[in-house]
Amino acid sequence: MRKVMWILLASIIILGMAGCGFKDIDNRFFVVSMGVGKAEAADQIKVIVKLAIPSGETRADESNFIIISEDSETISDAIRIIKSRVDKELDFGHLKAIIFDEELLDQNVEKELDWFLRRRDVQMIAWVAAGRPSAEEVLKIKPKSERLPSNTIFLAFDLKGSESPYTIAKYLFEFYRENKSRGISAIMPVIEAKGDLLEINSSLILDDYKKSALLGREETKMMNLLKNGLENPQFKVKQEKEIFVVSAKKAKTALKLRTPKGKDPVMDISIKVNGLIEEAHTNINDQNLEKYNEALEEEIEADTLALLKKLQDQGADPIGFGLRYRGSHFQNDSEWKEWQEIYQRLRFQVKVSADIQGTGLIE
Numbered sequence: 001m002r003k004v005m006w007i008l009l010a011s012i013i014i015l016g017m018a019g020c021g022f023k024d025i026d027n028r029f030f031v032v033s034m035g036v037g038k039a040e041a042a043d044q045i046k047v048i049v050k051l052a053i054p055s056g057e058t059r060a061d062e063s064n065f066i067i068i069s070e071d072s073e074t075i076s077d078a079i080r081i082i083k084s085r086v087d088k089e090l091d092f093g094h095l096k097a098i099i100f101d102e103e104l105l106d107q108n109v110e111k112e113l114d115w116f117l118r119r120r121d122v123q124m125i126a127w128v129a130a131g132r133p134s135a136e137e138v139l140k141i142k143p144k145s146e147r148l149p150s151n152t153i154f155l156a157f158d159l160k161g162s163e164s165p166y167t168i169a170k171y172l173f174e175f176y177r178e179n180k181s182r183g184i185s186a187i188m189p190v191i192e193a194k195g196d197l198l199e200i201n202s203s204l205i206l207d208d209y210k211k212s213a214l215l216g217r218e219e220t221k222m223m224n225l226l227k228n229g230l231e232n233p234q235f236k237v238k239q240e241k242e243i244f245v246v247s248a249k250k251a252k253t254a255l256k257l258r259t260p261k262g263k264d265p266v267m268d269i270s271i272k273v274n275g276l277i278e279e280a281h282t283n284i285n286d287q288n289l290e291k292y293n294e295a296l297e298e299e300i301e302a303d304t305l306a307l308l309k310k311l312q313d314q315g316a317d318p319i320g321f322g323l324r325y326r327g328s329h330f331q332n333d334s335e336w337k338e339w340q341e342i343y344q345r346l347r348f349q350v351k352v353s354a355d356i357q358g359t360g361l362i363e
Contacts, residue, residue: 028091030054032065033150035135036112037101039071045104045112046071047078049090050139052149065149067140075115092121097153098128098172099135102190105204105211110179113209117176124173127157130204132192141193153191156200165221165233166201179209182336183322187223190214205316213314215307222307225271226253226319234278237292237299242282246296246356248275257324265342266349267321269308271300274355289356297352308348317343 035048046069053064068085072078083090098116100109116122131138139150146152155161157169168189178186186206192199203220205213215223224230230251237244256268273296277284284292311317322339329335 027088029086029088030091030094032094033097033099033139033153034095035099035131035139036075036104037135038104041071044071044073046136047075048136048139049082050149069136075112092119095122096126097150098126099131099138099191101134102130102132105130105206108209110209113176116172124171126172127153128170128172128175128188130188130190132190137193138191138198141196141198143197152198163232164201165224165230166217168203168220168224179206181323183317183326183339184320185316185318187318205318207316213316218303219307222303223318225251226269226304229253235273235296235300237295239295244280244284244292245278246275247278248273250274255324257321259342264345264347266347269304269348269350271304271350271352273300273352274357276357277359284359286359292356293354296354296356300352301350304350305348312343312346
């Protein structure tokens with residue numbers, strides 16, 4: 001009898017909890033993406049939610065959603081006001097993209113990020129990006145090929161759709177970790193609204209949750225190469241009157257830090273590229289492959305050094321050279337001060353090994 005009583009009591013408690021907190025799926029709005037931007041009032045922020053409208057049948061040209069925005073001092077207050085305008089409960093379990101106004105990132109956004117990190121129903125694997133000209137304009141875009149709301153953004157970042165060397169993907173937990181860690185600068189992609197399409201080919205570097213530098217298209221590609229390596233990238237080589245494009249199968253990068261006594265520290269960077277010539281504006285042939293390899297090596301080396309010098313001059317380190325140094329020097333807090341001094345006089349030695357295997361189908 002005692003066991004039966006315990007079972008009955010547990011059943012009553014579980015049923016009571018389900019009745020209070022559970023909402024049927026028909027009574028929910030799923031927030032698939034969310035934006036945070038600047039409001040008209042200086043002490044407020046604009047919160048934008050993109051709500052997916054479920055339908056029984058999905059068509060290729062159908063992507064139904066609702067955009068609702070609200071200005072408030074806090075995200076929590078804005079969400080509660082937005083709830084008063086809809087007839088269903090907001091569910092953040094499917095939130096996969098968080099977009100900040102690029103203009104908002106001119107100031108520290110740590111307090112705006114706090115809400116997303118504390119909510120237990122917001123996934124830490126949500127994507128983080130900057131919106132241009134604003135987060136709201138980006139969320140309003142409805143590409144004709146999009147079947148599900150915001151699916152264009154999701155496919156671009158998780159590489160299940162288009163794979164571009166100009167696109168950097170950043171998870172929420174990665175963005176937070178990079179802002180908190182010594183030895184690496186946070187970086188996030190920029191999504192630009194252009195007509196009825198979204199363009200993702202530039203990036204922002206942040207320092208203390210605040211924008212510190214902008215990387216253009218080619219700089220973002222080189223950043224991807226140095227940080228992660230690239231699959232199927234393209235490299236344009238332009239020397240005097242010769243212009244050709246190499247389609248690489250793979251590009252790999254290896255880094256090694258040397259700190260010789262009495263000499264300036266050196267970061268050795270080795271890059272290996274192999275592929276085929278995809279396009280040429282002049283006559284080329286297989287007999288001059290060695291010449292083309294040298295031209296490609298010089299082009300990649302110059303672009304790499306230009307990017308590294310720009311980052312060094314601004315004190316930014318999105319590749320994480322400082323983490324590598326701190327990982328091999330355990331001296332409490334002193335190794336961080338040493339690295340800051342070392343980074344200012346760090347020399348970069350870039351060695352590129354190119355292997356162009358052919359000129360395509362044209363002999």
